[in-house]
Amino acid sequence: MKDKPAIVGAATAGVDALEDPTDYWGLAQVVSARAVKDAGMTFRDIDGVVFITSVWPPERVLTSAAYLAQTLGIKPAWAKMIPYGGTPISEHFMWASMAIQAGLATNVLCVASENLNSRLTRGGVVEVFAKTANNSEWEYPFGPLLPSNFGMIAQRHMHEYGTTSEQLATIAVSARKWAALNPEAGMRTPITVEDVTSSKMISSPMRMFDMSLVSDGAAAAVVTLPERAHDGPNVPVRVMGFGECVDSQNLMFNKYLTKMPGLRKATDQALAMSGLARDELDIVYPYDPATISVVVELENMGFCEPGEGGEFVSDGKIEPGGSFPINTHGGLLACAHPGPSASMIQMVEAIRQLRGECGDRQVPDAKTALCLGEGGFYAWQVNVLGRE
């Protein structure tokens, strides 16, 4: 573990804190300052920045890691941009680790920010994603929603394996239970399976409560050299391993929908690099824009057999106090889905869990976590984090 880059600072902003700014750059700047302060550093200590593009113009055009570095007075900087969409959104720690290992930077600030809800509203987001996330030439004319992709996956999973809407609903119910323990979560009211299965049909069989929130929110973290892990005030969390693989960008070009050889490969790569086995992971963070995502991801990451995901998630093991805790902040389903910052919020939650800072939702003595990020439909990235 001594040779692994260390995450020594972490922060969120605007996830549910009303006093935070709601403009795009304001959020990015505030969360950056918090993460650097949490690391016991100042911007002068930072010599690298990783940043992710925004969803929508003008920020989508103007966002750059160079601009953020300039805004924060970080110079000279190694500045790396991650595009949102098509590439997994959780690449920050991979790029930071590779830059550190290549000698390009020593203290890398990783930032993700978006104010989807303030800027576009839920209805606006639905329209924007229908016109941009789907292929504008071969999909858009037929009117799929972004949730239609999950509807088509779920329809197929139900057909092949007999998975039920009630099983999927237990994932949304569990997410709310975790969210109820997280003061930052956007949806903390408990719901029942029946609430989910009677909510508005969006794109069959996906109903409103099968789908993620639309949120504002930013998150950031500082990654440093392995030998500096203990220089700051926090328990260091190591970037143990990462893996990345693409199955497809649009589902019409995906052969199976329910089987993802690329996700299995990315998971195996990350675990091999970390030296950990699946049963040595204390918490797993699937990427959960929809309930069905959790099922197909757990199956294809190898935590249960193909087709068993529906049963696996519905016996209480993924809930608070269960034997297989997932998405302890409430996930995209109940904490926040601000587009490009969803994964960094998830990873900051993992860091807080490994530091033991999570209060009522703390997983006892959590030492290791696996985080999954997705881009487009089925571009995967897996991070394994751990502490001594």
Add this chain to the structure above:
Amino acid sequence: MSGRKPVITSSAAQHFWDECAKGRYLLQQCTNCQTFRYPPGPICWNCASDGVEWVESPGRGTIFTFTTIGRAPSEEFKPYVPYTVALVDLDEGPRVMGNVIDCAPEDISIDARVEVAFEDVGDAVLPQFVLSGATAS
């Protein structure tokens, strides 16, 4: 982007959509390995050959999966709700997206046989699907 027009990005795509407007469903076939491809493009995904010819397809296939939409993504789709989006495996091989029209959503199922039917939506003629045996509008 407004209406239901595709955003056409290549001359091959232009040809495909122009022929749709004339009621012809064309697929590209590789002249080297005979693999069909969709969307159209300059290179065969199977053998990397640039040899290609356009072949008129009867447009028959099988529903791989589908979803029925209860909440329109934008104004232009509101008149159609509820409507079904399907991924159809054509008999020639390619998987394509289309709406399954002229039937009740509850009559649609995975593995159902379908065939192409052209639908004029005002600003575009779309290659849609009807359940086999059903009558195209």
